[in-house]
Amino acid sequence: MTPAPPPDAPVLEAVGLTKDFGAVRAVDDLSFAVAPGRVTGFLGPNGAGKTTTLRMLLGLVRPSAGRGLVGGRPYGEHPAPARLVGVCLDAGALHPGRTALGHLRVAAAPLGLPETRVREVLALVGLEAVARRRVGGFSLGMKQRLGLAVALLADPAVLVLDEPANGLDPEGIVWLRSLLRSLAGQGRTVLVSSHVLREVEHTVDDVVVVASGRLVVAEPLVDLARRAEPATLVLAPDAAGLAALARSHGWTTAPDPATGGVVLAGAEAAGVGAAAHAAGLELHRLEPRGSDLESVFLRLTQPGPDPGESPDPGQSAAEGVAR
Amino acid sequence: MSPVALLRTEWRKLVTTRLWWVLALVMLVYLGFTAVVLAASFALATAETAPDLAPADQTLLVLGSLGTAGYVFPLLVGTLLVTSEARHGTFTATFLAEPRRWRVLVAKLAVAVPVGLVLGVAGTLGVSLGLPVLAVLGDGAAVGDPAVVRALVLGVVVTTLWCVLGVALGSVVTNQVAAVVGVLVFTQFVEPVARIALGTVDGAARVASFLPGAAADAVTGASLLGAMTAGSGGPDLLPGWAGALVLLAYGVVLVTVGARTTFRRDVL
Ligand SMILES: Nc1ncnc2c1ncn2[C@@H]1O[C@H](COP(=O)(O)OP(=O)(O)O)[C@@H](O)[C@H]1O
Ligand SMILES: [Mg+2]
Numbered sequence A: 001m002t003p004a005p006p007p008d009a010p011v012l013e014a015v016g017l018t019k020d021f022g023a024v025r026a027v028d029d030l031s032f033a034v035a036p037g038r039v040t041g042f043l044g045p046n047g048a049g050k051t052t053t054l055r056m057l058l059g060l061v062r063p064s065a066g067r068g069l070v071g072g073r074p075y076g077e078h079p080a081p082a083r084l085v086g087v088c089l090d091a092g093a094l095h096p097g098r099t100a101l102g103h104l105r106v107a108a109a110p111l112g113l114p115e116t117r118v119r120e121v122l123a124l125v126g127l128e129a130v131a132r133r134r135v136g137g138f139s140l141g142m143k144q145r146l147g148l149a150v151a152l153l154a155d156p157a158v159l160v161l162d163e164p165a166n167g168l169d170p171e172g173i174v175w176l177r178s179l180l181r182s183l184a185g186q187g188r189t190v191l192v193s194s195h196v197l198r199e200v201e202h203t204v205d206d207v208v209v210v211a212s213g214r215l216v217v218a219e220p221l222v223d224l225a226r227r228a229e230p231a232t233l234v235l236a237p238d239a240a241g242l243a244a245l246a247r248s249h250g251w252t253t254a255p256d257p258a259t260g261g262v263v264l265a266g267a268e269a270a271g272v273g274a275a276a277h278a279a280g281l282e283l284h285r286l287e288p289r290g291s292d293l294e295s296v297f298l299r300l301t302q303p304g305p306d307p308g309e310s311p312d313p314g315q316s317a318a319e320g321v322a323r
Numbered sequence B: 001m002s003p004v005a006l007l008r009t010e011w012r013k014l015v016t017t018r019l020w021w022v023l024a025l026v027m028l029v030y031l032g033f034t035a036v037v038l039a040a041s042f043a044l045a046t047a048e049t050a051p052d053l054a055p056a057d058q059t060l061l062v063l064g065s066l067g068t069a070g071y072v073f074p075l076l077v078g079t080l081l082v083t084s085e086a087r088h089g090t091f092t093a094t095f096l097a098e099p100r101r102w103r104v105l106v107a108k109l110a111v112a113v114p115v116g117l118v119l120g121v122a123g124t125l126g127v128s129l130g131l132p133v134l135a136v137l138g139d140g141a142a143v144g145d146p147a148v149v150r151a152l153v154l155g156v157v158v159t160t161l162w163c164v165l166g167v168a169l170g171s172v173v174t175n176q177v178a179a180v181v182g183v184l185v186f187t188q189f190v191e192p193v194a195r196i197a198l199g200t201v202d203g204a205a206r207v208a209s210f211l212p213g214a215a216a217d218a219v220t221g222a223s224l225l226g227a228m229t230a231g232s233g234g235p236d237l238l239p240g241w242a243g244a245l246v247l248l249a250y251g252v253v254l255v256t257v258g259a260r261t262t263f264r265r266d267v268l
Helices: A050-057 A100-111 A115-124 A140-152 A170-185 A221-226 A239-249 A269-279 A293-301 A313-322 B003-015 B019-044 B055-069 B072-088 B091-097 B101-128 B130-137 B146-170 B176-200 B212-220 B224-229 B240-260
Strands: A012-021 A024-034 A039-043 A065-070 A085-088 A158-161 A189-194 A206-211 A214-220 A231-235 A252-256 A261-265 A285-288
Touching: A012 A050, A024 A050, A024 A065, A024 A206, A024 A214, A039 A050, A039 A170, A050 A065, A050 A189, A085 A140, A085 B091, A100 A115, A100 A140, A100 B003, A100 B091, A115 A140, A140 A158, A140 A170, A170 A189, A206 A221, A206 A293, A214 A221, A214 A293, A221 A293, A231 A269, A239 A252, A239 A261, A239 A269, A269 A285, B003 B072, B003 B101, B019 B055, B019 B072, B019 B101, B019 B130, B055 B101, B055 B130, B055 B146, B055 B212, B072 B091, B072 B101, B072 B146, B072 B176, B091 B101, B101 B130, B101 B146, B101 B240, B146 B176, B146 B212, B146 B240, B176 B212, B212 B240
Parallel strands: A039 A189, A039 A206, A085 A158, A158 A189
Antiparallel strands: A012 A024, A012 A065, A206 A214, A231 A261, A231 A285, A252 A261
């Protein structure tokens, strides 16, 4: 990447964005801002409305209400928006008969970029060796790399990527992480969506969490981490004694089938150890099970007590574990 | 995006895929075959089997098969300029690069002109294969005849018009399979049958002359169907200029619909 930090990368902004598909409200009065110089994670389970929101921000989908703004203006009202904003929304949206090189040449034409730049981004994403191969035979990971190459062509001040980690191997994810961090470090505005927090938790500075089309939280990742509750796994031969101990300290218990032990929510390992020692309770196992970010994320995006909520949070939870 | 950049982008989209030159090649071979068969049928015909045609008329019909039999190819290629974007989801990238979507539609219509010219040249090469057959086996090829030269030039022109019309059609029927099947069924079956059928009904022949294929025949002034049914008082053609206007009208209607549907709706 040529280190040409944009002096003032524009802010991306959703202002009351709403989208109805017939009777389905896919996005509901969503407002948030994406700051330059940071990587922002746009998070939510499948069907939360992330893709629809990104498409509204970029003028591809007409909002039912609200506005999407790039640097205070709708995307389409910039004189050369594609030079300002690099986008990869759907890595699979490629003509299968085109080669990787052909695809980049098509993308470079409207930007007025020379062949040398095409070669540069091909090298950057590590696709030089397959430059002349038709993309129909590419794996999803290779398509993601190509999509990223297209997004980076114009050396844009703003980068918008929808689920860029999908299909990337672990090595690719680490590479993507350092790339996005360095781009944000140059002062660019970077927005990446994901349905798996763990995929981006070491990449993002800020998070915008949505569920069922609505904003759940928009805050720095460190604040989200503070919402995490501690938890401790214990194995004690005296089950009744352990239950009494948990009750007296106000810890909720949940059996842990994998170990045959019990998880005490709201308890630090040190606190449990001290209390067990004081009560003369024998412990065979004592492990911190910090309710991690992922479970905070799941808790936040799970359907709330009000009915008629989120499409299928169980499915996204399962996928999160599978990855 | 500047108009030049828009055109360059659309041109690159086409030349980075194989389909257009595969279709150009198929067009050349198909028309070559058609022209040779047609020329041989003239050359080997006896007075009993076929109406006696002057050499110039024979040459006109052989070369005219570019317009009469070849127009499905430019129509298909034009359609694909739009339907392939819908099919592969590339409208997203296209409209990100040029959010003023009508300009994309105009660029596609414009780029259909050089593409149509290339196809027209390929088709001309194809139908020319009939000339040696006429010259060697038949009554001679009237290549120098002004009417024949005119038909040849107009054949290329009308091929170009078909390619532009294909873009207009693709902007309305974006489903690639539906568009290809629709084009094949309409051009190879519906229209020929309609033209012959309408030609036999009193007063309906005028209607048939407004069908797109008949309008295109009017432009080139060479109609195979017209010649075949001429004896039975078959469909008469519009004047050349009127045929061009009819084709233009089809294009305007289709583009108006396409601009308000495909080029307006949400890109998902
Ligand atoms: N074209 C469409 N027609 C109807 N509903 C749609 C359409 N596209 C998306 N949706 C619905 O909108 C909601 C949000 O979808 P999407 O934005 O793709 O979510 P995400 O990207 O977070 O997975 C989902 O409930 C989905 O079913
Ligand atoms: Mg999505």
